[in-house]
Amino acid sequence: MNSKNQSSIIIVGAGIIGTTLAWYLSCNFNGKIMLIDKSEAGLGVTQHAFAWLNVSYGRPDGYSKLRQLALREWRNLDRLTNGQLNINWSGAISWQENEAATRQFIDSHSEKGFKIRGLTKHELQAIEPNLLTLPELAAFSEDEGYVDPTYVTQTLLKLAVAQGINYLPNTDVLAMVHENNKITGITTSTETLYADQVIITAGVGAIELLKTLQVTLPLFASPSIIAHFQSRGTPPAMKHIISTPEMEVRPATDGKTLCAEDYIDDTPEHSATHIAQNALCTLKKSFISTDDLNLEKAFTGMRPMPQDEMPIVGKVTDFNGLYIISMHAAVTLAPLICHLAQDEIIHNTEQAALSPYRLTRFASGN
Numbered sequence: 001m002n003s004k005n006q007s008s009i010i011i012v013g014a015g016i017i018g019t020t021l022a023w024y025l026s027c028n029f030n031g032k033i034m035l036i037d038k039s040e041a042g043l044g045v046t047q048h049a050f051a052w053l054n055v056s057y058g059r060p061d062g063y064s065k066l067r068q069l070a071l072r073e074w075r076n077l078d079r080l081t082n083g084q085l086n087i088n089w090s091g092a093i094s095w096q097e098n099e100a101a102t103r104q105f106i107d108s109h110s111e112k113g114f115k116i117r118g119l120t121k122h123e124l125q126a127i128e129p130n131l132l133t134l135p136e137l138a139a140f141s142e143d144e145g146y147v148d149p150t151y152v153t154q155t156l157l158k159l160a161v162a163q164g165i166n167y168l169p170n171t172d173v174l175a176m177v178h179e180n181n182k183i184t185g186i187t188t189s190t191e192t193l194y195a196d197q198v199i200i201t202a203g204v205g206a207i208e209l210l211k212t213l214q215v216t217l218p219l220f221a222s223p224s225i226i227a228h229f230q231s232r233g234t235p236p237a238m239k240h241i242i243s244t245p246e247m248e249v250r251p252a253t254d255g256k257t258l259c260a261e262d263y264i265d266d267t268p269e270h271s272a273t274h275i276a277q278n279a280l281c282t283l284k285k286s287f288i289s290t291d292d293l294n295l296e297k298a299f300t301g302m303r304p305m306p307q308d309e310m311p312i313v314g315k316v317t318d319f320n321g322l323y324i325i326s327m328h329a330a331v332t333l334a335p336l337i338c339h340l341a342q343d344e345i346i347h348n349t350e351q352a353a354l355s356p357y358r359l360t361r362f363a364s365g366n
């Protein structure tokens with residue numbers, strides 16, 4: 001990495017995106033790869049993800065298709081890593097405010113070729129016996145699942161390191177080094193590291209990094225709340241991901257129960273802990289076997305959210321040798337996007353599936 005002549009890549013940021021990219025590159029790139037993080041792998045917003053691997057609803061068709069392909073790529077990645085990622089393909093159950101809205105939800109997903117079916121009250125009761133109040137109709141998306149995002153990140157890192165990448169934790173990248181418009185490396189507080197390409201996968205940290213090049217990234221930090229609940233000796237009350245107008249809940253691989261909640265504002269009555277306490281009341285009203293369920297911890301995570309909520313992937317065109325990957329729903333999308341991106345990074349071949357998601361689509365024309 002210290003010689004300007006080596007074929008080399010530096011990845012800045014070891015969240016779900018940086019480690020997934022490092023893993024794909026470690027399989028296919030012959031040069032040197034260094035993955036740098038200012039903290040430790042997976043300890044950015046990735047650790048706070050609800051980590052539901054899902055398709056989206058009410059989004060442009062092309063994006064829904066991308067999310068469907070992303071679920072397939074997770075299965076592919078699972079095979080390639082010999083099941084070490086512990087993906088739980090439980091499927092997801094959901095319902096809307098009323099039966100007509102749930103029917104429309106099912107129909108619109110089916111029309112787009114997604115595997116989804118309706119569940120009657122009786123069928124739902126059979127697969128979620130602890131639910132107290134059941135709708136007449138629920139949707140079941142059998143192809144969806146969840147992961148432990150920190151575990152997956154650290155596992156992919158371990159596999160990438162075993163395949164030869166260098167990992168540099170606790171190293172804050174301060175700026176990119178460039179000669180005119182060619183990026184040649186990065187600087188930390190202690191040294192300069194040179195590389196042929198620098199890939200920014202720094203989550204919300206990408207905003208400050210690109211600012212050092214006078215590039216305004218159309219991305220903001222979007223807060224969202226995660227709550228962890230545990231009970232003494234009782235397994236989670238639910239067996240699937242369940243998403244309703246009242247709650248978004250799932251069992252966790254370590255026997256806990258997770259809830260994702262909307263952030264409201266920074267007043268004390270809307271703190272993560274208060275919102276999590278309210279979620280606990282909802283859980284207790286919704287399921288039997290939740291009497292000894294307790295709030296363990298709650299956090300507000302800052303999601304990297306592009307202005308139009310679509311991924312940002314590709315070259316930063318004012319600069320040669322600089323590539324960025326930043327998006328919301330990165331847990332769902334990371335394997336597909338990183339698989340496609342590694343081809344662009346290694347072979348400089350444009351992937352058509354990524355063309356709607358270039359930075360150039362924003363008016364600023366970076």
Ligand SMILES: Cc1cc2nc3c(=O)[nH]c(=O)nc-3n(C[C@H](O)[C@H](O)[C@H](O)COP(=O)(O)OP(=O)(O)OC[C@H]3O[C@@H](n4cnc5c(N)ncnc54)[C@H](O)[C@@H]3O)c2cc1C
Nearest residue numbers: 013015038044045046050052173203205301329330331332
């Ligand atoms: C409550 C909640 C629920 C969510 N649910 C889902 C879900 O169900 N499904 C889904 O797909 N997504 C979900 N998300 C979104 C998901 O968590 C993010 O999209 C994803 O984790 C972003 O990953 P990342 O690798 O880009 O960012 P990060 O995990 O933040 O990784 C970026 C890394 O870069 C490092 N870094 C930053 N700046 C620098 C620097 N200057 N130098 C060196 N290192 C640096 C950081 O330390 C960090 O480790 C959820 C998020 C939240 C908060």
